[in-house]
Amino acid sequence: MTLQLENLKPKEVFNYFSEISKIPRGSGNEKQVSDYLANEGRRLGLEVIQDESFNVLIKKTATKGYENSPTVIIQGHMDMVCEKNKGTQHDFEKDPIELRVEGDYLYANGTTLGADNGIAVAMGLALLASTDIPHPALEVVYTTDEEESMNGAMNLNGDLFKGTYIINLDSEEEGTITVSCAGGVTALITIDKDFKDVNSKIAYTIDVKGLLGGHSGMEINKQRANSNILMGRILNHLLNHANINFDLVEISGGAKNNAIPREAEAVILVDEKDISKLEVELNNILNIFKHEFRTSDPNIKVLSVKSEKTYNKALTDDVRDKMISTIMLMPSGIQTMSMDIEGLVESSTNLGVINNNEDAFVFEFATRSSVKSLKNVINSKMTLLCKVLDIKLELEDDYPEWEYAKDSKLEEICVNTYEEVTGKKPHIVAIHAGLECGLLLDAIKGAQAVSIGPNMFDVHTPNEHLDIRSTERTWDYLLAILKNIK
Structure with a gap:
């Protein structure tokens, strides 16, 4: 982890974010980061499936007391948009993202940060590596090429999954639960x-x-x-x-x-x-x-x-x-x-x-x-x-578009958990951006989905920045959701 990130919380999440920021992962150039994710899953002693599109699925058994809970799919994409300011000397094919902290925010130096959607990758890895977090059985899946074509999600084999609850971590506004999105x-x-x-x-x-x-x-x-x-x-x-x-x-x-x-x-x-x-x-x-x-x-x-x-x-x-x-x-x-x-x-x-x-x-x-x-x-x-x-x-x-599902049990759990953790009601939203949930729901029959995430700003631009404290709160919220899925 870079010196500036050492004291950030949650430490495990920012440690993994620092590690993947060293690896080139522009859309269409994900093999190296895909191999890293697969190898990390194997290092942790978990079941790993890496397909021909370089999607990576890592499975972890339930902790004690959650053996009969619904399996939860945690999902994000490993690729990032590669944009830089004119005059910035940076080769996205080989150079690491240079991270810097300014106040409560994490930036890159003259390039996109890749928090979209590297923060999902980091949170998923932190869950997989944990030894003290209560949770149902987990299927953590990282897809490729989301930013350009969604080909990774399009090529996912739905038969590999047992999960019925999908938590996508590709949203960019804390306090919102996304339940529908545009197709494209x-x-x-x-x-x-x-x-x-x-x-x-x-x-x-x-x-x-x-x-x-x-x-x-x-x-x-x-x-x-x-x-x-x-x-x-x-x-x-x-x-x-x-x-x-x-x-x-x-x-x-x-x-x-x-x-x-x-x-x-x-x-x-x-x-x-x-x-x-x-x-x-x-x-x-x-x-x-x-x-x-x-x-x-x-x-x-x-x-x-x-x-x-x-x-x-x-x-x-x-x-x-x-x-x-x-x-x-x-x-x-x-x-x-x-x-x-x-x-x-x-x-x-x-x-x-x-x-x-x-x-x-x-x-x-x-x-x-x-x-x-x-x-x-x-x-x-x-x-x-x-x-x-x-x-x-x-x-x-x-x-495809992701159509809103009425009477979703997963949505109910997420809403109740947010109120329990914060004392506030979350915003239930549909967004115009494209998320992979529609493709996942097509592939995994009978599943339900929500999308959450921390505050991010100016994504897809060199001014992209991530709210550090919001990341910590969103992590705590995610852990509370998993704890409440019984």
């Missing part, structure tokens, strides 16, 4: 590149930066700016309102489709006669953005730098126009709000990534909905627009 799908839109020759034009790099970003499910309701959408608006403004007939060389933005993108970049070519006009119009649209997002995202920056590089080729006008049309016309942000649950975003999309590949541009959208038919409507809108624009659409990694 990833939409990939591909626009093939085609080039034309250009002469005597001057290159400018346009950057959008300074945005807050955030989780595209949990924080979509905060109406923060999306750098990819802003870049599309800039290009559309220059071409169709300011009448600057620029050529587009490239565009890129964002890192993960489930994160609201904070930065985007484009390279354009303009005639010398339009240079002064370009600066004026960029300033004009920046002022528009600052007005629109004055409350939700006040630090937006639009920067332009003249490039020393000379370009002899640019994208054809047709490709340029398809790029702008795709950004401007595809569904973006909140689509519908629930009329049943006050304040709940019902459906949304997030243009999280614009990839600039060798032969094509690929737009990655994360679509979420707690109502399956509304997800299908968004897919249909995208399909129709792609037909009109003559571009390619692929839908992948479709996962």
